[in-house]
Amino acid sequence: MEKFVIFGNPVAHSKSPQMQNAGFENLNYNGNYDKHHLEDGSTIKQTFLENSYEGANITVPHKEHAFANADEVRGLAQKIHAVNTYINENGKVIAYNTDAPGFLKAIESFGKVKSVLLLGAGGTAKAIALALQESNIDVTVLNRSEGKLDFFKNEGITSYSWDNFEAKEYDLVVNSTSAGLKDEYLPCDKAILEEAFKSAKYAFDCVYGKVTPFLALAQEKGLEIKDGEDMLLFQGVLAFEYFTKQKVGDDVVEAMRKGLKGE
Numbered sequence: 001m002e003k004f005v006i007f008g009n010p011v012a013h014s015k016s017p018q019m020q021n022a023g024f025e026n027l028n029y030n031g032n033y034d035k036h037h038l039e040d041g042s043t044i045k046q047t048f049l050e051n052s053y054e055g056a057n058i059t060v061p062h063k064e065h066a067f068a069n070a071d072e073v074r075g076l077a078q079k080i081h082a083v084n085t086y087i088n089e090n091g092k093v094i095a096y097n098t099d100a101p102g103f104l105k106a107i108e109s110f111g112k113v114k115s116v117l118l119l120g121a122g123g124t125a126k127a128i129a130l131a132l133q134e135s136n137i138d139v140t141v142l143n144r145s146e147g148k149l150d151f152f153k154n155e156g157i158t159s160y161s162w163d164n165f166e167a168k169e170y171d172l173v174v175n176s177t178s179a180g181l182k183d184e185y186l187p188c189d190k191a192i193l194e195e196a197f198k199s200a201k202y203a204f205d206c207v208y209g210k211v212t213p214f215l216a217l218a219q220e221k222g223l224e225i226k227d228g229e230d231m232l233l234f235q236g237v238l239a240f241e242y243f244t245k246q247k248v249g250d251d252v253v254e255a256m257r258k259g260l261k262g263e
């Protein structure tokens with residue numbers, strides 16, 4: 001049986017095993033996906049190979065370590081400098097970032113989007129901003145503090161901190177901050193959101209499984225809203241396709257969604 005795993009710290013809460021194993025079951029694929037608590041991210045490649053894993057996902061806080069330790073990084077991950085997927089290719093560790101295309105797939109249901117206001121500048125924001133830029137969608141980053149903005153400026157992405165923000169009109173507003181995850185905060189000043197929501201049609205929150213204060217305000221202002229469930233699902237489906245070396249159909253995707261939701 002082929003072994004797959006998710007590395008994280010903590011990892012006990014991860015829903016990836018139930019999602020990925022539901023996919024294997026649906027395909028009758030001889031694979032099993034488990035959790036691996038990893039303390040020291042610098043040992044990730046060695047741990048991956050020593051345990052004879054065929055593939056892995058990587059979650060907080062090891063995505064940058066996983067990037068730095070891979071034998072080869074493919075696709076947009078080379079610019080994002082963080083990866084969430086490892087594949088064992090004849091003893092070589094190949095790394096990908098499926099968060100970025102997973103996000104793009106998740107917002108497809110909104111229809112045509114030309115410009116995005118992206119709140120936050122952490123690891124997830126980097127993946128989302130570069131995915132949007134690569135798709136020729138105009139993206140503006142707005143973060144609480146200045147410190148993390150250099151990455152975006154170096155990629156030619158317009159970016160502001162709360163202190164110097166100059167608003168324009170956006171189709172979609174995305175919350176990629178952790179505000180709303182374990183608290184009831186908005187990701188920025190309410191007045192900024194109210195202004196942006198006047199022209200925007202859609203609001204997306206990377207947090208999943210709840211209507212955050214950000215999504216609640218957007219809904220109140222008449223926007224179409226979406227939480228992060230599809231982003232989590234599609235990053236998993238894309239990783240699953242690397243794991244099983246095949247494109248999968250809607251039946252597998254829906255089985256994985258049910259697995260994710262514990263249904």
Ligand SMILES: NC(=O)c1ccc[n+]([C@@H]2O[C@H](COP(=O)([O-])OP(=O)(O)OC[C@H]3O[C@@H](n4cnc5c(N)ncnc54)[C@H](OP(=O)(O)O)[C@@H]3O)[C@@H](O)[C@H]2O)c1
Nearest residue numbers: 120121122123124144145177178179181187206228231232
């Ligand atoms: N659905 C999915 O598949 C998926 C995938 C990945 C992540 N996520 C979610 O995305 C969120 C961000 O994850 P991450 O890995 O990018 O985190 P991260 O690297 O720690 O970045 C956190 C960002 O949030 C900002 N922030 C934190 N608390 C804030 C607050 N109270 N008000 C305003 N800004 C605040 C930080 O601003 P400063 O720079 O000023 O500190 C930073 O820009 C988390 O909620 C995570 O669960 C979802």
